[in-house]
Amino acid sequence: MRRHMGAGVGAEELGALVMPMITGLTNAVGSEFSSAAVAEVRRLVRERLGAAEEGRAALDQLDGDPAAAGADDQVLAQLTAALAADPGFARQVQEALRLTAVQSAGDINTISIGGAVKKSTITIGPVTLNRTPGNQVALAALVLAVVALLVFGMYGVIHTLGPDDDAKAATPSSGSNGSRTGSGAEPSQGDEGATGGDKTAAIKDVEHFKAIFPEPTSLPDDWSFAPGSDSSSEGLGVDNSPCAEGEEGCRGQIHHGRARFGDSTGEAQAEFRVYAYDSVGTAEAGYRAVAGIALHLDGTTTMPITPVADQSTGFTAQDDSAGHTVLTEGAVIRVGTIVARVAYGGSSQQPDTQVLNALLTMLTERAGQAQSGRTPTATTQL
Numbered sequence: 001m002r003r004h005m006g007a008g009v010g011a012e013e014l015g016a017l018v019m020p021m022i023t024g025l026t027n028a029v030g031s032e033f034s035s036a037a038v039a040e041v042r043r044l045v046r047e048r049l050g051a052a053e054e055g056r057a058a059l060d061q062l063d064g065d066p067a068a069a070g071a072d073d074q075v076l077a078q079l080t081a082a083l084a085a086d087p088g089f090a091r092q093v094q095e096a097l098r099l100t101a102v103q104s105a106g107d108i109n110t111i112s113i114g115g116a117v118k119k120s121t122i123t124i125g126p127v128t129l130n131r132t133p134g135n136q137v138a139l140a141a142l143v144l145a146v147v148a149l150l151v152f153g154m155y156g157v158i159h160t161l162g163p164d165d166d167a168k169a170a171t172p173s174s175g176s177n178g179s180r181t182g183s184g185a186e187p188s189q190g191d192e193g194a195t196g197g198d199k200t201a202a203i204k205d206v207e208h209f210k211a212i213f214p215e216p217t218s219l220p221d222d223w224s225f226a227p228g229s230d231s232s233s234e235g236l237g238v239d240n241s242p243c244a245e246g247e248e249g250c251r252g253q254i255h256h257g258r259a260r261f262g263d264s265t266g267e268a269q270a271e272f273r274v275y276a277y278d279s280v281g282t283a284e285a286g287y288r289a290v291a292g293i294a295l296h297l298d299g300t301t302t303m304p305i306t307p308v309a310d311q312s313t314g315f316t317a318q319d320d321s322a323g324h325t326v327l328t329e330g331a332v333i334r335v336g337t338i339v340a341r342v343a344y345g346g347s348s349q350q351p352d353t354q355v356l357n358a359l360l361t362m363l364t365e366r367a368g369q370a371q372s373g374r375t376p377t378a379t380t381q382l
Contacts, residue, residue: 011084040096050296051246088241200336209255218379222264249289252282269346275339287334309333335367
C-alpha cells in the first residue's frame with residue numbers, strides 16, 4: 001500500500017514528519033516511506049537549509065553533535081519556517097514523500113523541467129536514537145502526522161535519484177577552459193573566457209530552454225527516461241516551483257528544471273539540473289551557489305574532472321543512509337549564461353568517469369548550441 005500526502009498537512013506537521021529522516025530515523029519509517037523517499041526528502045531539506053546562513057549553522061550543529069541539547073530543535077525550527085514561507089518547497093517535500101521503489105524505465109515517459117549516544121536512548125526496531133527533547137517531540141509529532149496522512153488517504157508514486165542527500169561545508173573550485181568534442185558552435189561573441197566558440201546570449205524562450213536537456217536518443221543506446229521531479233507534469237514541462245538556490249543563485253535566474261535517465265539494468269542513473277540566467281554575471285554567481293550547495297552535501301568531496309566548460313567543479317559522493325552504499329560522481333558547470341549540475345551513478349559500483357565526462361561534454365555542447373540560437377543536437381559520444 002502506497003501512502004500519499006494530503007493537501008491539509010500544515011508546515012508544523014510536515015516538518016515533524018520529515019524531521020526524523022534528518023536526525024536518523026531512516027529505517028524506522030521505512031515501512032511507511034521508501035529509502036528513495038527518505039533520500040530525496042533529506043536532500044531537499046539539507047539543500048534548502050544549507051542555502052541560508054541560519055540553516056547552515058543549524059545543520060552544522062546537528063551534524064557536529066547530534067546529542068547536543070536543542071540541536072535538532074534548531075533544525076526543526078528552520079525547517080518549519082521554510083515550509084511555512086515557501087509553499088513550493090512544501091509541495092516538493094510532499095511529492096518526495098510519495099516516492100517508492102524504482103520502476104522500470106519503460107513505465108515512465110516524462111521529464112520535469114523545472115551520531116554518538118549519550119545518556120539514555122530511544123530504540124525503534126533496529127534503529128537507536130539519542131533521547132533528546134527534539135527527538136521525543138519529533139517522534140510524538142510523527143505519530144500524529146501519520147494519522148493525519150491516513151485520513152487523507154490518497155495514493156501515488158514517483159521516484160528520484162538521491163545519492164547526494166546530506167550536508168557538508170566545502171568551497172567550489174573552477175576548472176580551466178578546455179576543448180569540446182561533438183557538434184560545433186558559432187564563433188564566440190562577447191564573454192571573455194567562453195570556450196568552444198559559443199555565444200553567451202540569455203535563453204528566455206522556454207521551449208529553447210527545454211531543448212538543452214538531452215533526450216534518450218542523445219544518450220547511450222540502452223538509456224531511457226526515468227521518473228522526474230514533478231508527477232503532476234505531463235511530457236516535457238517547466239518546473240514552476242520557487243528558486244531554491246539562495247539569494248546569490250536566484251538573482252537573474254530565468255528558468256530551472258531537472259531531467260533523469262536510467263540504463264536498462266536500473267543500476268545507473270543520470271540526473272541533469274539546468275539553470276538559465278539573464279547574463280554571464282548572474283550565471284557566474286549562480287554557478288558559485290549551485291556548486292556550494294552540491295559540495296555542502298555530506299559524504300561529498302571535490303574530484304578533478306576534464307574541463308569542458310567556462311567553469312567546472314567535480315565532486316564525488318557516497319551515501320550509506322538507506323542501509324547500503326550508493327556512489328555518485330558529478331560536476332557543476334557553467335557555459336555562458338547556463339549553469340548545470342550533472343550527477344551520474346546510483347549503485348554500489350564506482351561510476352565510470354568516462355561516462356560522466358561524455359555526459360558533461362554533451363550537455364556543454366547543447367548549452368552552447370542553444371546560446372548560439374541553434375537547436376541543440378549534440379549527443380553522448382562513448
